[in-house]
Amino acid sequence: MTTDVPIIPDLSALSAQLRKDDQAFRRSFALGRFGDEVDVVVDGGIRPAVAVAGGRGEDVRARFLALVEGRTGIEIGGSVTERVDRLLASMPAAALPGWLSALEQEPAEGSAWESLIDLLTVHETYFFRDPDQLEFLRRSVLPGMIAARKTDSQARLAAWCAGCSSGEEVYTLAMLIVEALRDAGEAEVRGDGRILIQPRWRVSVLGTDIDRGVLRQAQAGCYPDFPMGPFRSLPEGWAGYFEHAPAAPHAGPPVRLVRPEIRALTTFLPHNLATADPPNLDLCLILCRNVLIYLSDRARHHAQALFHRALSRDGALALGPTDVLRRPELFQPQWGASTVLYRKK
Numbered sequence: 001m002t003t004d005v006p007i008i009p010d011l012s013a014l015s016a017q018l019r020k021d022d023q024a025f026r027r028s029f030a031l032g033r034f035g036d037e038v039d040v041v042v043d044g045g046i047r048p049a050v051a052v053a054g055g056r057g058e059d060v061r062a063r064f065l066a067l068v069e070g071r072t073g074i075e076i077g078g079s080v081t082e083r084v085d086r087l088l089a090s091m092p093a094a095a096l097p098g099w100l101s102a103l104e105q106e107p108a109e110g111s112a113w114e115s116l117i118d119l120l121t122v123h124e125t126y127f128f129r130d131p132d133q134l135e136f137l138r139r140s141v142l143p144g145m146i147a148a149r150k151t152d153s154q155a156r157l158a159a160w161c162a163g164c165s166s167g168e169e170v171y172t173l174a175m176l177i178v179e180a181l182r183d184a185g186e187a188e189v190r191g192d193g194r195i196l197i198q199p200r201w202r203v204s205v206l207g208t209d210i211d212r213g214v215l216r217q218a219q220a221g222c223y224p225d226f227p228m229g230p231f232r233s234l235p236e237g238w239a240g241y242f243e244h245a246p247a248a249p250h251a252g253p254p255v256r257l258v259r260p261e262i263r264a265l266t267t268f269l270p271h272n273l274a275t276a277d278p279p280n281l282d283l284c285l286i287l288c289r290n291v292l293i294y295l296s297d298r299a300r301h302h303a304q305a306l307f308h309r310a311l312s313r314d315g316a317l318a319l320g321p322t323d324v325l326r327r328p329e330l331f332q333p334q335w336g337a338s339t340v341l342y343r344k345k
């Protein structure tokens with residue numbers, strides 16, 4: 001069969017399909033290796049095409065992986081490998097050079113990359129992820145930071161969640177800071193749920209991600225509540241940080257909204273950890289958890305130097321449980337019972 005698809009496939013539709021991992025689609029891509037006959041998604045419909053052939057296909061794959069690493073720092077592995085292989089296999093051979101050139105001419109922030117980045121990234125996240133580390137921050141790290149700033153006329157607590165996905169981690173950190181301020185007598189939560197922080201405090205939590213799609217979800221601050229969903233690990237006493245959204249007309253899980261006082265402490269921005277400068281300076285806390293595992297060594301080095309520049313003198317960095325510190329010359333480990341943070345040297 002020869003291809004009758006002269007154009008680049010509709011990448012956003014293709015990306016959504018590949019992510020859905022739907023059975024029928026998987027069948028249609030079962031043979032989707034270089035040189036095979038495959039189906040592609042064009043204008044929302046599925047049409048036949050021939051995948052890039054043999055050795056040339058492998059060259060294209062290597063060129064594509066190097067390009068992705070250079071622009072985003074992402075090192076393709078795990079479940080993303082299969083998505084990428086199916087994407088490349090689905091491309092009509094004639095369309096590939098033009099598509100790669102378009103990607104090469106744009107930075108990762110460009111529109112050609114947007115749906116591709118959605119396909120290349122893993123967005124798993126939930127409220128209060130890694131409770132041991134968060135409790136350590138609340139009990140052993142934030143109290144010292146609050147005490148050191150308590151007498152300032154403008155007391156600043158600025159934090160950054162790098163690679164924040166759909167925002168649960170950012171709101172968790174804002175709530176954690178409020179809890180620590182309450183512990184220090186600097187904030188209160190009224191009986192009706194209203195949160196009052198002493199006016200001299202300037203609390204801000206910035207959430208950034210390379211994927212603009214997840215940032216739009218984060219900004220909405222609105223999360224479906226279902227078993228093993230975003231609320232799976234939320235402490236019982238924290239339900240008051242959310243409001244119930246009005247019932248939706250269609251059947252679906254109930255939805256909870258982050259309270260406006262918490263949302264007012266947060267900002268979301270696109271940011272690429274592999275290439276950019278720090279988005280802010282003089283930060284007391286940076287969380288970059290479960291992000292660096294997806295990046296190349298080069299990008300991890302770059303990101304950890306950024307974190308060092310962005311932290312205040314007493315600042316601390318929290319990584320994910322499987323992330324490795326690549327710049328030990330820049331940070332000093334601070335051990336808790338079952339967790340570790342990195343203080344700026």
Ligand SMILES: C[S@@+](CC[C@H](N)C(=O)[O-])C[C@H]1O[C@@H](n2cnc3c(N)ncnc32)[C@H](O)[C@@H]1O
Nearest residue numbers: 072121125163165209210211272273274289290
């Ligand atoms: C698994 S999520 C982690 C979410 C959250 N930090 C947590 O631990 O729950 C990884 C996130 O890293 C983002 N990411 C990947 N590469 C990135 C880069 N170069 N710069 C910024 N964010 C990146 C992805 O888009 C994704 O949303």
